[in-house]
Amino acid sequence: MIDTFKTLLGDAGVLTEPDDVAPYATDWKHTVRGAPACVLRPRNTADVAAVMRIAHERRIVIVPQGGNTGLAAGAVPDASGSQVVLSLSRMKAIQNVDPVGMTIEAEAGCILKTAQDAAADVGRLLPISLAAEGSAQIGGVVSTNAGGINVLRYGMARQLVLGLEVVQADGTVINGLRSLRKDNAGYDWKQLFIGSEGTLGIVTAAVLRLMPRPKLVVTSLLAVADPAAALRLLKLMQDELGETINAFELISGLSVKLVEEQFGQRAPLAGNGWFVLIEASANLGGLREAFENVLSRALEQAIATDGVIAESQTQAAQLWAIRERITEAELKAGRSVKHDVSVPIPALPAFLADAEASVSSGFPGARINAFGHAGDGNMHFNVLVSVDTDSAALNRSVYDLVAIHGGSISAEHGIGSYRVAELAHYRAGAELSIARLLKRSLDPKGILNSGKILGMEK
Numbered sequence: 001m002i003d004t005f006k007t008l009l010g011d012a013g014v015l016t017e018p019d020d021v022a023p024y025a026t027d028w029k030h031t032v033r034g035a036p037a038c039v040l041r042p043r044n045t046a047d048v049a050a051v052m053r054i055a056h057e058r059r060i061v062i063v064p065q066g067g068n069t070g071l072a073a074g075a076v077p078d079a080s081g082s083q084v085v086l087s088l089s090r091m092k093a094i095q096n097v098d099p100v101g102m103t104i105e106a107e108a109g110c111i112l113k114t115a116q117d118a119a120a121d122v123g124r125l126l127p128i129s130l131a132a133e134g135s136a137q138i139g140g141v142v143s144t145n146a147g148g149i150n151v152l153r154y155g156m157a158r159q160l161v162l163g164l165e166v167v168q169a170d171g172t173v174i175n176g177l178r179s180l181r182k183d184n185a186g187y188d189w190k191q192l193f194i195g196s197e198g199t200l201g202i203v204t205a206a207v208l209r210l211m212p213r214p215k216l217v218v219t220s221l222l223a224v225a226d227p228a229a230a231l232r233l234l235k236l237m238q239d240e241l242g243e244t245i246n247a248f249e250l251i252s253g254l255s256v257k258l259v260e261e262q263f264g265q266r267a268p269l270a271g272n273g274w275f276v277l278i279e280a281s282a283n284l285g286g287l288r289e290a291f292e293n294v295l296s297r298a299l300e301q302a303i304a305t306d307g308v309i310a311e312s313q314t315q316a317a318q319l320w321a322i323r324e325r326i327t328e329a330e331l332k333a334g335r336s337v338k339h340d341v342s343v344p345i346p347a348l349p350a351f352l353a354d355a356e357a358s359v360s361s362g363f364p365g366a367r368i369n370a371f372g373h374a375g376d377g378n379m380h381f382n383v384l385v386s387v388d389t390d391s392a393a394l395n396r397s398v399y400d401l402v403a404i405h406g407g408s409i410s411a412e413h414g415i416g417s418y419r420v421a422e423l424a425h426y427r428a429g430a431e432l433s434i435a436r437l438l439k440r441s442l443d444p445k446g447i448l449n450s451g452k453i454l455g456m457e458k
């Protein structure tokens, strides 16, 4: 098998040495350690198609991998030694950036930050933004339907994909790299490949929507007593500032403390409850004044207890650094069990209170590192635990409450291999049946990222 792939991709296109393969074998959190037979590094779509033809003929499981920044272990192989990682990293060209049509076309391996910069160079905004944007790749962003901090205003990756090129399980290439805003000519098949984590096909390139680049940006950190106050603040902000709000991030006191402990970076305001990081942007003047007015009202009405507005881009970056360092601070702090959940926005305070009560009583000593994109109902309800904590029991205690509050066990990180059992438990019935029907039709031999999302097909 290795020789066949070497003939196809050349020596540089096939990694087999343990040191070379190691980074592709484990996820960002190093929770899962797989054993790939080898790592393939195609140069273009034709290479990917040729790899899939061979894999299809010989029933080789292919695990597509982008920047490997995911938090659900969806891009790493299992430990069998037979799965092959397909890294898209060498396919990183930006094919086109169009400031009039407001689109960008890029290959799957293009780093998200590189694509953002290319859009900025022509005065446009690629609004997908996440802490891992310096390593995450477009193919991974699309195939996991990534979220991030701007979902409130611009939606998830799905809302920004106009066109897609996909290689199917048998090597067939579907070229749908259209940049049309309106295209109702038949089924919108590309939606199947967005968010299906490489289990239905391999995304090799995408056309994404761009937005006008806002000239005015206001970034502000506020202290609030609790999540209910945060939602009152959200309502007030939306009433007064409308769609200018890009991000509305709710951060627990413990999250801020972890960043301080691990990185020595302090929040520039006092607070003994929760914090909210808000970013608003616009092209027309008056945004700063409007924001200051609404902040004063929030303080007067005791919705917020304190607040600062960044005076410069550097200060804004410092405020964002507090938010973006939470994940690394958590990793440094020891073992944690992550829950990337969403509930209907009004249910957030009750869910957080119930989940905190349930975890505190069931798992004494556990500390809750809750933070997230409250403006779209998505919280990262992560729990710092000791080495002997039963994570399955902990998951159950959180996810049961997610279900009671009408939420989802994965808001933006996907199912990957972490949450396969939970998906089967919390999404029973017709929803799983249609998922299996799609999987069997598009990947009848079960060679695309097998074991992820639906588990191993029996």
Ligand code: 2HG
Residues within 6 Å of the ligand: 071, 131, 148, 324, 326, 327, 338, 340, 372, 380, 382
């Ligand atoms: C974020 O919002 C990411 O920063 C990571 O989705 C969340 O570490 C996490 O659980």
Ligand code: ZN
Residues within 6 Å of the ligand: 148, 372, 373, 380, 412
């Ligand atoms: Zn997030």
